[in-house]
Amino acid sequence: MNRQQMIKKVESLSTLPTLPVVAMELNRMLQDVDTPIEQLVALLERDQSMVLKILRLVNSSFFGLKNRVTNLRHAVTLLGYTTLQNAVVTVSVIDALKLKKDIGQFDISTFWLHSIAVAVMGRHLATRTKLVPAEEAFTAGLLHDIGKVVLVNAFPDVFIRIIETKHAEQVTFYKTEQTLGSWPHTRIGSHLAKRWMLPDVLIETIRDHHQRTGSATDSPMADLIGVADCLVNIMEGNPGYRLEGGNLPPAIKDRMVVVLKDSASWFPAVKTEMVNAGNFLKQG
Numbered sequence: 001m002n003r004q005q006m007i008k009k010v011e012s013l014s015t016l017p018t019l020p021v022v023a024m025e026l027n028r029m030l031q032d033v034d035t036p037i038e039q040l041v042a043l044l045e046r047d048q049s050m051v052l053k054i055l056r057l058v059n060s061s062f063f064g065l066k067n068r069v070t071n072l073r074h075a076v077t078l079l080g081y082t083t084l085q086n087a088v089v090t091v092s093v094i095d096a097l098k099l100k101k102d103i104g105q106f107d108i109s110t111f112w113l114h115s116i117a118v119a120v121m122g123r124h125l126a127t128r129t130k131l132v133p134a135e136e137a138f139t140a141g142l143l144h145d146i147g148k149v150v151l152v153n154a155f156p157d158v159f160i161r162i163i164e165t166k167h168a169e170q171v172t173f174y175k176t177e178q179t180l181g182s183w184p185h186t187r188i189g190s191h192l193a194k195r196w197m198l199p200d201v202l203i204e205t206i207r208d209h210h211q212r213t214g215s216a217t218d219s220p221m222a223d224l225i226g227v228a229d230c231l232v233n234i235m236e237g238n239p240g241y242r243l244e245g246g247n248l249p250p251a252i253k254d255r256m257v258v259v260l261k262d263s264a265s266w267f268p269a270v271k272t273e274m275v276n277a278g279n280f281l282k283q284g
């Protein structure tokens with residue numbers, strides 16, 4: 001199946017994962033910066049199960065708050081607009097994609113562990129480099145590969161071919177997608193993110209996280225998550241990933257080099273954070 005056929009099928013797919021109505025409405029509301037916070041709270045309160053999940057999330061090690069937050073209003077005042085949206089997007093996307101079962105060689109829990117690792121790494125790089133807001137980097141990292149979930153569900157045969165070719169040739173997943181001429185997970189994911197009305201920064205990160213060398217992305221978030229993804233892939237022992245000064249995106253290179261040089265001092269703590277965040281997700 002070639003790229004055009006894949007695009008056609010996804011366009012017509014009624015089985016694309018959906019976000020809860022409340023999350024969609026919230027995303028729509030947040031596109032208007034003047035939406036009063038009261039209105040957001042009122043909207044979220046319509047979905048109590050989401051409120052509970054948000055509170056659980058903001059009280060978890062994901063957010064690292066000092067004091068426990070017990071109600072939504074408090075959470076909103078304490079966390080502010082962007083963090084609230086990140087929290088809602090995080091809980092609803094995890095929910096939307098979690099139910100999808102393993103298919104063949106695709107293990108959904110491995111997928112989420114990878115996503116969490118990139119989220120934690122992204123947040124850390126963001127904090128250290130101050131290139132982008134840290135929590136936004138967390139959400140962007142968590143969502144960067146969502147296209148793979150659609151890919152494996154809608155095109156299991158294509159997915160298996162990619163995995164087999166990737167193993168045989170010892171190259172990256174993305175490189176294999178390009179060689180095979182299939183519609184890449186970056187584009188499938190950004191298509192889904194658009195449908196979900198996620199903020200532009202997330203759409204761009206999902207779309208551009210593999211496009212770091214040569215062509216500039218104009219998105220420091222996509223560049224940063226690209227680096228985080230590369231580091232995590234190296235950590236996981238996946239072939240085809242390299243990170244050298246020479247292939248860092250120019251816009252973030254200087255600050256990133258400083259942080260990466262110092263990685264021996266921060267890596268153990270980041271690894272622990274990854275494990276903690278992974279445990280949170282496992283409790284579902």
Ligand SMILES: [Fe+2]
Pocket residue numbers: 144145174185209210229
């Ligand atoms: Fe990716």
Ligand SMILES: [Fe+2]
Pocket residue numbers: 114118144145229
């Ligand atoms: Fe990735």
